[in-house]
Amino acid sequence: MVDIGPTLPRRQLGRYLRELRQAAGFTIAELARRIERGATTVQRLETGTADRIRLWDIEAICRVCGADATTTEALKGLAQQGNNKNWWHQYGDLIPLNFDVYMGLEAGAVRLTSFQELVPGLLQTPDYARTLTRLAHPSESDGEIARRVEMRIRRQVMLTKKADPVPIEVILDESALHRMIGSRRIMEAQLRHLADVSARSNITIRILPFKAGVPMGDLTGPFTILDFPRSADGEPIEPPVVYAEGYTGAMYFDDPELVERYRSAHVGLREVALGVQDSRRLLREQAREFAR
Structure with missing residues (x-):
């Protein structure tokens, strides 16, 4: 018990x-x-x-x-x-390595606010996702890799469905536009995909340029803030959660003060990030660079 x-x-x-x-x-x-x-x-x-x-x-x-x-x-x-209250989930500790704990949390969210140093899973192309998945799980069979990629791509419907698609606001570090994942062809397709989907009304992508330096005075690391539905009286059915993934595990925060600190960090990063149109333009420019 x-x-x-x-x-x-x-x-x-x-x-x-x-x-x-x-x-x-x-x-x-x-x-x-x-x-x-x-x-x-x-x-x-x-x-x-x-x-x-x-x-x-x-x-x-x-x-x-x-x-x-x-x-x-x-x-x-x-x-x-x-x-x-704040939960550290170590990969392979009690829960099998090939079980995606975060997926259930993401599926229940009604809004995602994120800072990332790699293209987030919900915005990845299949080839980009397959390359990262194979690198992360080199001993897995081709069938298991295909299953993982299929699950990741299937999750993207929450952003593209016709009725009430989930809003997502991503600040993407400029390094993600240059770091080679797979091949030049894969990178070109991925960056063009980001530029295209950023035209959707529920998807906001801003690039944090190198010239912005370290705006918070320290590195926050990648994080995602998940907000959940509200009840009839306007109160959240579940408290918002911050998900911060590392190499050996992930941290889940739902302490209100810590969640608010991450919200403030996202606001600070957004203030020095490129605007939506300039970000889309930079994505297309870098895609052309990979196409050459």
């Missing part, structure tokens, strides 16, 4: 459990009956409001819904995470 408070891991666990149930075609009542638990227990697990999480409940849900071994271990790992 795991006793955890209102933490990020618990809320993410709830998202995955809900998706599993819906994919299996069960109502909450049907699933509860199959695992011999009350409907209230299942509902609280899915909404992240359970006072206690029993690992055998997670195993039972995964078994009944047909989850694979990786997903089952990942969800058990989420259930075992500590009761920390």
Whole structure:
């Protein structure tokens, strides 16, 4: 039995459990009956409001819904995470390396605000994504690499769907326009893609030029602020979260003061970044350079 408070891991666990149930075609009542638990227990697990999480409940849900071994271990790992407001997720620690924890968080967001030093996944072309994925997972099979890339590309529909596409505001370090990923052809296509999608009303891309120096007086590292839906009274259903990825793991912050510091940092970076039109122009210019 795991006793955890209102933490990020618990809320993410709830998202995955809900998706599993819906994919299996069960109502909450049907699933509860199959695992011999009350409907209230299942509902609280899915909404992240359970006072206690029993690992055998997670195993039972995964078994009944047909989850694979990786997903089952990942969800058990989420259930075992500590009761920390800010959560450090070390890759391969409790949760399998090939399970994307961040994906569930991203899928529930209604707005993304980001500073990146590489093209973010939601804006990557398949070739760019495939190159990075292969470099990050050199021992994986071609089939697993293809699966990862397909998942990443499929996630992009949240930005391109006709009804209520998710707004994303990205500040991209100029180094991303010059750092070779794969080949000149891949880079040309990727930069042209960024220029094209930046014309969409919900996608804002600004380039932080080299000449801006270090505007915050220190390096922030890449980060993404995720905002979630609001209830009828205007309050967030979930608190905003900052996701900061590193080489060996990722940090998730939902402490209001830390989230606000990252928002302030993004504002500071935006003030010295190029405007939208100048950024688009620079993207096209650099794409032409790679085409030569």
